[in-house]
Amino acid sequence: MAQAGEAPTVARKVGIYTRISRDDEGDALGVARQRDDCERLADLRSWQAVKVYEDNDVSAFKRNVVRDEFELMLKDLRAGLINGVVAYDLDRLARQPRDLERLIEIFDERPRLEFATVTNDINLATPDGRTMARVMVAFANKSSHDTSRRIKRKHLELAQQGKSTGGAAPYGWRKDDRNKVDPEAAKAIREAQRDVLAGVRIGTIRTRWQQQGLGNPRAGTKRMAHHHVEQILTSPRLVGYQTYHREILFGEDGRPVMGEWEPINTVEEWEAVCVVIAERKRKDPGRSLARRYLLSGIARCGLCKNKIRGQNNRLWKPGSKATKYTYQCSVVNGGCGKVGRVGEPVDRLIARLVLEEQREKAAATGVPIEQQWAKEQELADVVGDIAQLLEAEKTKQITVSTLLQLLPPKERLRDELRLERSRFFKEQKQKQAKGNTADLTEDEFFDLPIERQQEIILHSLSAVIINPVGRGNRRFDPDLIDPVWRE
Ligand SMILES: [Zn+2]
Structure with a gap:
């Protein structure tokens, strides 16, 4: 890294951000290598790298993880101590859309900030760059969810053995022992279920629960989401069924896997409630809304x-x-x-x-409504190219610098195609959802x-x-x- 005193005074001062995450395990792209590449890029742009921010072994994807150095970098950027950021890639810099937005906010406040990443050709200083960054972070966020799903596999195994997977006790069971029924909560659930069968709306139950502090509202607030109440009243856990991602788990014998906890409902009671709620939704999607008139306001x-x-x-x-x-x-x-x-x-x-x-x-x-996106093959090809390049570098067929020359245009094309495709499908879905009004x-x-x-x-x-x-x-x-x- 260049020393502050030696560099020409005209050079823009930038910070380098590196992060190593669990995803890097196996083919560890070490912090040192990230830093080298970033510094080289800063040199190329004639920027002066004055500070390195290094977050180690934390996942930017996890919502509640505070990345100290990332926070410090935002602070320095806002205070004008640095006038730009160089990162290895957008993934490492901001995997959460929220982090990206905080960064963009500073770029809004302070025009003429510099921005560069080694692997993507993105510039947060331009509106186009921001749009692209948002799309990419959204995609990365999704793939992180996929990763975290893999980590959850051990929870699935536990669930299949009828074991609890940890976490807070669901409403209806005791906080100190989630296998034992909490009598007061169980009573509230049964009452609410009877009301539902009698035609009472979920919204009414929600209001009552909020007033009485029932249903495990979030700490510090009495508010509860509509779907949260609905989940409590229809949870398969009520009859002892083991679930995984809200779906009932079935064993090898084709029968539901039973948990170790005490049930609150019989299967018949529970099914009736589920059916009534499902039917109500189908018949009367607008029911939860107050009566409104077609031309009100028109x-x-x-x-x-x-x-x-x-x-x-x-x-x-x-x-x-x-x-x-x-x-x-x-x-x-x-x-x-x-x-x-x-x-x-x-x-x-x-x-x-x-x-x-x-x-x-x-x-x-x-x-006519088109069903197929015309460039599916083109996208598949470029994704394949990228994988090949990465593989070639890994197996030392090409050098990192060759990789870094070849990669950005491919990645840019891939991201543009993905953006185009998601727009195409979004429009399709909207068309389908709205149906053909002409008929x-x-x-x-x-x-x-x-x-x-x-x-x-x-x-x-x-x-x-x-x-x-x-x-x-x-x-x-x-x-x-x-x-x-x-x-
Ligand atoms: Zn009038």
Whole structure:
């Protein structure tokens, strides 16, 4: 490393960051070698490496591990003691998206910072570089999850033997002995399950548990996630089934592996609860949401142009087939309060018009949905090339410096292709999830969750103007409803 006093004063001062992780075991890419490569790179760029930050044998992937030197480096960077970072690769520098964002934040605050890694051609000082870095860290994060899954294999073995895998006792069992039932918690679970069978919503149970401090809320807060309550009430552990990653484990004989703990439910009780919750989800995905009206916030008053919301209308005649809601300009919301309309015919009219329009548009363009990403082979090839290069260096067929010359363009291509592919599949998934609205019937439309209905409406319309009616005019007049089409 160059000494501060000897280097030309114009050189930018950078820090070198190295880390050795458990992943390096076997083909240990030692800290010393990382440092050498980083220093060479700094030299190439005419930067002055003034400090080396070295985190040893900790995994950046583990969320709670504090990397002292990494923290120190961020501090120095922020304070202006160094004006850039050189690292061996992005993986070692920031495996957690959170760490990367903290680093990027500093690059935002302090323009003209330098950045380089030996193996990737990434520059955090540019928006493109940041995007690419985010993608790469996301990928690396995923592969770390894969690694940590391998480490968990011993937990699987323990689970298969019906042994506990450690960790905090699940709700329902005693904290000091997770094989023994905690009577109070077990009672709360059974009560909640009975409620669920009687039609009570999970959200209601969650609220009650939060108020009473039940269900193992996180320390310091009484809040619990909806899915957490659901998991407690449907956990296979309740009947003694051993699980692994929330799936029931089956033994060689095809039967569930039984744990050593005391069960809380019979299989029949537990299955009933699971079935009811599963069915409720399927039938009524929007049920947990409060009642919302299709054109709330989309409709506007024809007189004052204020946004109009839907509301229950108790004055609506009992026995009428129309649902009892209206769109009402409201003084409370800053409107004139003079315009209102029965909701259901407005919703029907607007849905029909929008679906017709989208059908016509689809017929005119007729864009087919592609299923295959065209460059799959190209990506496979470049991934293969990279593996070959790494192997060649490992077996000393090529030198490190040759490797470092050949690798970056390949890696860049690979990362670009991966980014392209993930975008392609994301769009595919979104298209699939949204279905083909052009084929929707009116009834199918109204069966969709309200958010989807609104999204479809807003795709075609920017607003729906509801104009006032004359006195005594009780019949619904479609001409007084003005859809405002998007260009
Ligand atoms: Zn109004």
